[in-house]
Amino acid sequence: MIIALTGFMGSGKSSVGKDLSTLLGLPVVDLDRYIEQRSGFRIPEIFAASGESAFRDLETAALRELLFEGTSPEPSFILSLGGGAIVRKENAEMIREKCTCIFLRASEETLRLRLRGEQSGRPLLKGGGFEALLEERTPLYTAAADFIIDTDTLTPMQIAGVIANLIS
Numbered sequence: 001m002i003i004a005l006t007g008f009m010g011s012g013k014s015s016v017g018k019d020l021s022t023l024l025g026l027p028v029v030d031l032d033r034y035i036e037q038r039s040g041f042r043i044p045e046i047f048a049a050s051g052e053s054a055f056r057d058l059e060t061a062a063l064r065e066l067l068f069e070g071t072s073p074e075p076s077f078i079l080s081l082g083g084g085a086i087v088r089k090e091n092a093e094m095i096r097e098k099c100t101c102i103f104l105r106a107s108e109e110t111l112r113l114r115l116r117g118e119q120s121g122r123p124l125l126k127g128g129g130f131e132a133l134l135e136e137r138t139p140l141y142t143a144a145a146d147f148i149i150d151t152d153t154l155t156p157m158q159i160a161g162v163i164a165n166l167i168s
């Protein structure tokens with residue numbers, strides 16, 4: 001089983017992925033870190049040097065490798081997606097086909113609080129656009145998801161516990 005975690009930047013995908021990995025004893029792959037290792041560049045460097053569309057190409061290629069070409073550490077694993085990974089139809093289809101997808105939903109207020117001071121590693125938050133992006137993506141996260149969890153009042157380990165129950 002491949003458990004994919006989706007949601008907006010700041011929704012806790014990476015932290016929940018780590019805690020879920022501990023809870024289930026499965027390896028976790030963070031898609032952004034995988035792209036960085038594969039390309040040799042940090043995400044902001046990729047955006048700055050080549051733009052968003054080049055980053056999306058790397059994201060699609062990374063998903064194809066992990067989900068269809070067996071580059072994951074084990075056949076069953078947890079995949080923490082980047083916040084925009086479900087935007088391309090092709091990516092969403094790969095995720096729907098191969099993964100049990102969990103949308104970590106958080107309110108705008110929670111996301112704003114969590115993202116305060118974290119703009120530097122997230123090129124898409126530079127120069128605003130937060131609200132429009134959230135509005136545009138919420139239906140896409142919802143459509144990609146097998147399960148939706150409202151995370152506002154939960155710790156990453158509590159969310160991991162909810163996921164473990166849902167998939168058991």
Ligand code: S3P
Pocket residue numbers: 007008009010013032043081082083084085121122123124
């Ligand atoms: C992005 C989210 C980031 C990263 C990149 C683009 C997005 O991941 O993939 O900066 O389009 O929302 P996180 O959601 O882990 O911050």
